[in-house]
Amino acid sequence: MYIKKTLLSCCLLGAFSSLAADNLTNSDPLTPYQWHLNNTGQNSFTTDTVAGEDLHLLNTDMQGIQGDGVTVTIIDSGIELSHPDLVNNVTAGSLNLLTGTATPTDNTGHGTAVAGIIAAQANNNIGGRGVAPQANIVGFNYLDAQSTSHWLQSHGMPLTGSANARVYNQSYSSKPALFTNVDAEHALSLQLKERVMQQVSLNSNNGLGALFVKSAGNAFYQYTTFIGDTQFQVFPYEQQQQFNNAGLPFHNANLSADNASFWNMLVSAYNANGKLASYSSVGANVFLTAPGGENAQSQAGIVTTDISGCNAGFNTIDSTTDTPLQNTGLDSHCDATAAMYGTSAAAANTSGAIALVMSANPQLDGRTIKHILASTARKLDANNTGVDINFTDNYGDATRYNAIPGWQQNAAGYNFHTFYGLGAIDVDAAVTMAQNTTSSLPALHISNWHSKNTPLSIPDANVNGVQDSLAITDNLTIEAVQLKLSIDHARMRDLAIELISPVGTRSVLLSPRTGLINAADTPVQNALLLSQHFYGESAAGQWKIRLIDTDNGTSQTLLYSEQTGLLSMNDTNNSVDGTLLSWSLRFYGH
Template identity: 75%
Template sequence: MHVKKTLLCSCLLTAFSSLATDNLTGGDPLTPYQWHLHNSGQQGLGATAGKAGADLNLLTTDLLGIKGAGVTVTVIDSGVELTHPDLVNNIAPGSLNLLTGGTEPVDNSGHGTAVAGIIAAGADNNLGGRGVAPEASIVGFNYLDAQSMSGWLQSHGLPVNGAASSRVYNQSYSSKPAMFADSDGELSLSLQLKEQVMRNVSLSSNNGLGALFVKSAGNAFKYYDTFIGDSEFRVLPFEQQQRFNNAGLPFHNANLSADNSSFWNLVVSAYNSNGRLASYSSVGANVLLTAPGGEAAGQQAGIITTDLSGCENGFNSTFSNTDQALQVSGLDASCEATAAMYGTSAAAAAVSGAAALVMSANPQLDARTVKHILATTARKIDANHSGIDLSFTDNSGNQLSYNAIPGWQQNAAGYNFHYFYGLGTVDVDAAVAMALQTTASLPALQIAGWHSNNTALTIPDASVAGVQDSMQLTDNLTIEAVQLKFSVTHQRMRDLAIELISPAGTRSVLLSPRTGVLNVTGDTVHNAVLLSQHFYGEPAAGEWQIRVLDTDSGNSQTLVYNKDTGLLSMNDTNNSTDGILQSWSLRVYGH
């Protein structure tokens, strides 16, 4: 019966695709402005028109009535206003206030409530806008107010009482470390515990269907704020005697966070209503998908979603002009919505909603297969982006050029990929169509052991030749992701670029140069882990190559600012000796 029903629904989906209108069904007053759901190039609230087609492409899915019913999404955030009129009908049991132990995860900032609305605000109720999956259920945790290990475990699928039933865990938060974490160091026990919990929840929860962890990449393309010791600093680039100039390259790599380099997290970058990378979005080889994230209030549109109720709370309040255009419109007299949400937080929420739609369309699919469907059906966004070349001067005064970020490439398995956008933007209609035709899950996941090379190799200063090494893998797997672990001695880590080349010849830049890493505790990075999604679907067996380049003879700097210390310059002197690649290891996840 399942197969017949699936094939029937697939035929209907094809038929409806030619009938889908230019608007979503229903009459919620703000839905026509929700460009992330359907972008016709419409004028936003206080923003210029976007680019038609830069959206989630879900009109046909919605017309079919596939709206996320039967799927629960956990929102791990600042909390959720469970009584919000546009959310209350979609709240499932299981929410927890991690500070008080109560069942009301009070949201003091509005961020978690906005995220929940992007995922599952109700539709056709004449309130605000609607969610990507307006019939999905929501469970909320105020984890950002209680970031203990206990709080993490309870919110990520290991509750004290009972078994978690969520199919999707949305993590619209990110850390911005200034240094690489030592995966085998002091934090290794907590990292291993998190990995084990996420593995179990991903593969074994929900009677073996598992769950999908969705994670925002971060909002640190231009600069980032981080803690060094107990003090918070703003870290920014200084290139060609200009602050915030980073030669067009991302200043913070999404792979720097240990959470973001985990296989179990589906990491998401953000694009704006013009279909280009959002100005703030962190990026990296670990990004699997991109989704609408909008921009800050101004000329380009934000994301319309739920806000804390009342005109004295949240983003849309009488104390702020952030939502002035929405207030003037008269479409939200009760101040229960915002048009100013933006960030990779919003993009992650959009992917969580999309995953709920796919799961709702075919409830028998396990989480890994859903992830595979989203990856396989992703489409290019900003298709003409040609990448970024970095010019620098070597020690002899010669001008060199390095292709620091390639444009769109296609790997040997036929998947398109980009450092900014992963495998592309979520295409809901295509994913649902594939889900309806899918009658078998992926083969069981296999995780290969680490393969290591411990021969120390010199990294020449300011050279496009760099240093190369290779190793042979015999794992007979189809790749779902590859992790690189490395140890490097280098006094200016921001100079370095790290590439990995597969046996099929696919080149993935795992660390782009000019990343704002601080060498404040010495000049050796131990056991740092980077993840790449660029080899998705390729065979793992064969010869792999690593390439490490130093791309600066000492002209760039990193600035750090703190109100007490003022503006300080770091990494302003070129390394006195050549760096050394001490060791590197590879681990493949696949089937």
């Protein structure tokens, strides 16, 4: 009897999938082109896509789960709240941080595009639809008014107004050229933000809390940063080639201190072929990956809302990337775009997915929803073997180092990859698990910092590096691990930083060849990094840190600005070995 029921269930599920596909793709004129919702291998205005590489939400949609009752706050460039595909999902709480009015005008189209990915209305015969087309949206134009007070207003403090949001979408990222000293006096605003996110994450919404979703960044190959008042393009130089970084991320997502916060759910981006998007920043702090698309001039972007009319936003009368969309005649008013892409889009897809899971079981708190997403994530690009780099060591021998491991399964059974975190979001699997979950995770426990302050020499160009250990007695099931360390090294870009758990799980928290620009004779103090690699493992036992110098001086970091021209940094090898000055671990878990 059990077998017959199982077979019947499978058959019904298949039938529902077919019906859901028809319902979803016929929802609105542009929905058939929204491969991130339902990838059938269709042509999405550019190249063909790979069937199945999407959010896996068809059965959820068939059940009528569309984000009802969940509010998503969009912290961005603003939102065109009157957009015909958004207006019916707008709820009270939006704020223009420049004027104090309730209309956070969007001057670029970015925030409007993000809002459409999350919650554009379905079945209204306009444009496409959102991941959670019945979710509520609130908007802030924080990117136009970046102050600490405006950050607090847009991120839920005090616990009134926008704090009724269950999801906070942050489709933006910083790209510092140096680590931040998180314990320095000038980092007080960072420490304040940590406390606020903790308060909102755990205590808002009558104790159900909220989730902060954040883009990992778009800096795999290069990034821009300010040094003083001058903006520089920063990029690698390897094997006498510009932009060659030996296949490694040039700007590791862990370089940004806010990306190393436990409270930010960091998201990388994949494209319509089910591979890491060409631009996506990555790191051990990536929690999940979601559709981000590619530049629509070469591969499929994300179809979403745009500023209304043909004179502003992405889709204008002069647009080249949206010409194929204009040629369809399906968007004669230029209210949509097919040119959105980036980890901004991946964060928006994640926020919409979270809204669906939350609406499937409104009684679950934010941490439990996060746990469900981790437990149901699928292994994307399963054959990706990571990245090895070759270098000549200090003995003159050719040496290889596994700088980005391939997919690894940790001791708790969770798969992890530096490119994709714990995997790609699978909405249907997450919704099913949420519907069958009757209790939340145990209360969160945050350990004290466990520290080691014995200086250790880091041998130059040596694959064995230097290793130290720390005994941990905290009896916790890990939700994340933070590492704080101080290092004196003249060429930080040479270094790989690994953390190894008591059961042998190896996490590369900082991959080598990262585009750090060292300040002369200034050690890195209290740099913060985070790893999601140990999710579900036990904290108790002997932890090891390993630092490996992987270069004898053949790689460089280049900077360019119109004012200065091309400059070279880190172009000679360090004359003395570096030093690990101190390191500390902190555990989040239950």
